[in-house]
Amino acid sequence: MSMFNQDPMRYYRTKRDNAKRRVGDKYTILGFISSGTYGRVYKAQSKEADGRIHAIKKFKPDKEGEVVTYTGISQSAIREIALNREISHENVVALKEVILEDKSIYMIFEYAEHDFLQVIHHHSQTLRSPISLSVLKSLTYQLLNGLLYLHECHIIHRDLKPANILITSGGIVKIGDLGLARLTHEPLQPLFAGDKVVVTIWYRAPELLLGAKHYNKSVDVWAVGCVVAELASLRPIFKGEEAKLDSKKNVPFQKDQLLKIFEVLGTPDEREWPALKDMPEYHNMKRLDTYQFRLFDWCASRMKTHQGYEFLKALFAYDPDARLSAKNALKHRWFQEEPKPTRNAFFGLPPHQIPPHRRISHDEVPSMMPLPSAAAQGGNPGPPAPPGFQNLSQGAGRPGSTASFGSLSGGTGGGRDTAGHVRKKSRLA
Amino acid sequence: MGATNAMSNSLSQWLFPPSALHSTPSSVTSNIPLEKELYDRARGVEFLFRLGVSLVLPTSAMFTAATWFHRFYMRFSMEDYHRQDVAAACIFLATKTEECGRKLRDVAKIYCSKVSRIELKEIPDDSREVEDSENAILQTEEVLLEALCFDFVVDSPHAELVDLFDAREVQSEVEDFAWSIANDSYRTPLCILYPPRIIAAACYILAQQLVEGPQSTSLAARLASPAPSASLPTPPSQKPSPMTSRFAVEFFKFNEIELASVRDALSILLEFYAAQDLQGSTEYLATIGSIPPPTTSANREKLYLPFTHVTQNATLQGQTAT
Ligand SMILES: Nc1ncnc2c1ncn2[C@@H]1O[C@H](COP(=O)(O)OP(=O)(O)OP(=O)(O)O)[C@@H](O)[C@H]1O
Numbered sequence: 001m002s003m004f005n006q007d008p009m010r011y012y013r014t015k016r017d018n019a020k021r022r023v024g025d026k027y028t029i030l031g032f033i034s035s036g037t038y039g040r041v042y043k044a045q046s047k048e049a050d051g052r053i054h055a056i057k058k059f060k061p062d063k064e065g066e067v068v069t070y071t072g073i074s075q076s077a078i079r080e081i082a083l084n085r086e087i088s089h090e091n092v093v094a095l096k097e098v099i100l101e102d103k104s105i106y107m108i109f110e111y112a113e114h115d116f117l118q119v120i121h122h123h124s125q126t127l128r129s130p131i132s133l134s135v136l137k138s139l140t141y142q143l144l145n146g147l148l149y150l151h152e153c154h155i156i157h158r159d160l161k162p163a164n165i166l167i168t169s170g171g172i173v174k175i176g177d178l179g180l181a182r183l184t185h186e187p188l189q190p191l192f193a194g195d196k197v198v199v200t201i202w203y204r205a206p207e208l209l210l211g212a213k214h215y216n217k218s219v220d221v222w223a224v225g226c227v228v229a230e231l232a233s234l235r236p237i238f239k240g241e242e243a244k245l246d247s248k249k250n251v252p253f254q255k256d257q258l259l260k261i262f263e264v265l266g267t268p269d270e271r272e273w274p275a276l277k278d279m280p281e282y283h284n285m286k287r288l289d290t291y292q293f294r295l296f297d298w299c300a301s302r303m304k305t306h307q308g309y310e311f312l313k314a315l316f317a318y319d320p321d322a323r324l325s326a327k328n329a330l331k332h333r334w335f336q337e338e339p340k341p342t343r344n345a346f347f348g349l350p351p352h353q354i355p356p357h358r359r360i361s362h363d364e365v366p367s368m369m370p371l372p373s374a375a376a377q378g379g380n381p382g383p384p385a386p387p388g389f390q391n392l393s394q395g396a397g398r399p400g401s402t403a404s405f406g407s408l409s410g411g412t413g414g415g416r417d418t419a420g421h422v423r424k425k426s427r428l429a
Numbered sequence: 430m431g432a433t434n435a436m437s438n439s440l441s442q443w444l445f446p447p448s449a450l451h452s453t454p455s456s457v458t459s460n461i462p463l464e465k466e467l468y469d470r471a472r473g474v475e476f477l478f479r480l481g482v483s484l485v486l487p488t489s490a491m492f493t494a495a496t497w498f499h500r501f502y503m504r505f506s507m508e509d510y511h512r513q514d515v516a517a518a519c520i521f522l523a524t525k526t527e528e529c530g531r532k533l534r535d536v537a538k539i540y541c542s543k544v545s546r547i548e549l550k551e552i553p554d555d556s557r558e559v560e561d562s563e564n565a566i567l568q569t570e571e572v573l574l575e576a577l578c579f580d581f582v583v584d585s586p587h588a589e590l591v592d593l594f595d596a597r598e599v600q601s602e603v604e605d606f607a608w609s610i611a612n613d614s615y616r617t618p619l620c621i622l623y624p625p626r627i628i629a630a631a632c633y634i635l636a637q638q639l640v641e642g643p644q645s646t647s648l649a650a651r652l653a654s655p656a657p658s659a660s661l662p663t664p665p666s667q668k669p670s671p672m673t674s675r676f677a678v679e680f681f682k683f684n685e686i687e688l689a690s691v692r693d694a695l696s697i698l699l700e701f702y703a704a705q706d707l708q709g710s711t712e713y714l715a716t717i718g719s720i721p722p723p724t725t726s727a728n729r730e731k732l733y734l735p736f737t738h739v740t741q742n743a744t745l746q747g748q749t750a751t
């Protein structure tokens with residue numbers, strides 16, 4: 001506090017001046033990693049003495065309308081930043097800083113050399129052998145550990161899949177991509193509401209597939225089950241075809257994905273899942289062929305031990321309320337039997353069993369984010385021209401409510417009603 | 430994990446001592462007198478709330494936006510960034526963080542309708558004014574992000590009040606008053622001076638005093654430390670009784686320093702109310718201006734001048750009533 005008394009703005013100014021610097025002042029872009037839904041991810045090296053490696057996620061600005069015009073800083077970036085700023089855990093990718101430059105947001109993350117998808121590919125394509133039980137268990141344990149942390153922070157990830165679960169070269173699991181994550185107390189939008197939101201259907205929980213309006217953290221646990229099964233068998237366990245929105249944007253019944261699940265877990269019934277008959281898609285589901293439970297057979301060669309089967313079965317409970325929580329999953333007997341999970345998931349592995357380094361390409365770099373060295377070669381290529389504030393002619397404006405306003409200070413007693421507040425912690429906390 | 434803490438966000442980094450209000454950018458770089466700045470902050474937040482209500486935003490989004498508004502002017506001058514643009518940018522950004530997205534076009538139209546006092550439905554989608562407002566909002570949004578250092582998450586006194594209310598068995602008028610005073614607190618810079626629980630307690634205690642009337646325990650006694658024995662009906666081991674004048678103080682388990690902060694916060698609120706032109710306002714507002722404040726830190730300078738005085742003295746270009 002004494003520091004503030006001398007110069008209350010000092011902390012603030014340092015912080016802001018840091019944010020004001022341009023990406024190219026602080027980082028050397030080493031290459032381009034991937035192109036995601038909302039932007040691109042680059043590999044970069046800090047210009048500070050430590051020369052640390054980072055992943056930089058660049059968001060495109062928001063666009064609206066058919067004539068593409070700039071409509072503000074990307075909402076997904078804002079969401080992802082807001083969530084990331086509140087958290088810090090060894091098994092969740094750490095956000096190091098955020099830079100706003102030419103209307104694009106750059107999120108600078110700690111770098112993770114590998115991800116689950118890479119590990120799966122490496123074993124299925126190169127090694128042609130299963131992931132060892134010790135690695136499988138270590139990856140699963142750390143994944144659940146990160147998930148438990150998120151859940152305790154009231155965050156639902158909603159998009160867990162092998163590509164989003166990263167691993168450092170030191171074998172530490174880092175949950176990434178909070179782009180679709182939500183705080184549990186916020187009104188949850190249906191996952192398929194926005195047309196640009198795509199959650200991979202293979203990892204989607206049955207209650208979502210059956211159209212449940214309310215869902216909770218247990219959708220993440222289902223996804224963990226799918227990921228564990230995929231690590232164990234090197235292919236997605238429920239590899240269904242997604243039914244697309246029809247021309248009227250009706251949300252379709254996800255028949256194929258449900259069938260893929262039923263083929264392994266059997267058709268659910270009301271005894272194991274009492275709320276089943278209240279699901280919006282219940283009647284559609286009833287028209288499907290019925291299947292027997294055969295997870296036990298599925299696990300026999302893949303999960304090795306009986307506890308492995310029990311573990312997976314508990315993650316795949318149809319009833320979300322009966323499904324294991326992240327916390328209880330970590331306590332499962334499977335983790336207590338040998339081999340025990342290790343903090344470095346790659347501990348003791350011969351080097352060839354560790355997947356190769358993340359591939360980066362260089363062709364994309366100059367056009368997206370000029371290398372600072374380019375400026376030295378005479379001329380000043382500079383950043384791409386900002387999109388500029390053009391006419392938002394196609395914005396299809398739906399006017400908001402014109403509800404009248406009662407002055408909040410004038411008529412205090414009544415004013416709060418016009419604000420339509422609901423005195424619920426869930427709306428405020 | 431060294432990098433992990435690099436961005437860790439702590440509320441205290443956004444709390445300023447009240448003396449910082451005397452050296453804001455508006456005052457240092459633009460020579461705007463403090464009373465004028467406070468008047469414009471109040472008007473800006475009023476405008477912000479009106480936008481939020483018209484857009485049917487959840488109240489939590491409006492409280493977040495209002496906090497950002499006050500943070501913004503700890504970094505930029507009111508001369509350089511007009512309060513209405515900043516208010517609109519805060520609202521637009523809050524619709525993104527609070528997951529209640531609204532189209533830029535809709536925010537801009539409501540902004541236009543409020544500024545020009547034209548019915549919303551009279552404003553054509555493609556008017557020049559709407560386009561200009563959109564640009565103003567977008568340009569201000571960028572500056573706002575810079576000012577906020579990407580710290581988006583803020584807590585409100587209302588969440589603390591909910592906890593406090595939950596600890597009571599009976600509902601009462603006090604809760605309604607406390608809630609409204611907490612709304613009003615955003616018209617003052619309290620949210621950048623004190624943490625939410627201090628503000629919540631100040632609002633609650635002021636509400637109690639209002640409801641119980643001028644003959645009841647004075648604010649000074651309600652906030653004295655240690656508690657005057659006469660108003661300490663329960664031994665410390667028992668649950669605080671909701672009826673006592675010390676309920677909030679006991680609920681939040683305030684220490685000496687925090688109690689002093691509640692006293693200061695309360696006196697700022699009272700100063701704010703007293704500065705309003707309360708003529709013709711509701712009965713309770715008329716009385717609020719005359720409540721004697723608790724004794725506060727000796728070195729705190731008075732912040733507010735009567736708003737009527739501020740408007741008379743100020744020569745504003747393009748003055749609007751909001
Ligand atoms: N911290 C990181 N370290 C290394 N690589 C990363 C990191 N973060 C992301 N990546 C790489 O970039 C890819 C895309 O990142 P991310 O999933 O965050 O973006 P997205 O736009 O949300 O993508 P998607 O649409 O696939 O979910 C990841 O699959 C991974 O390959």
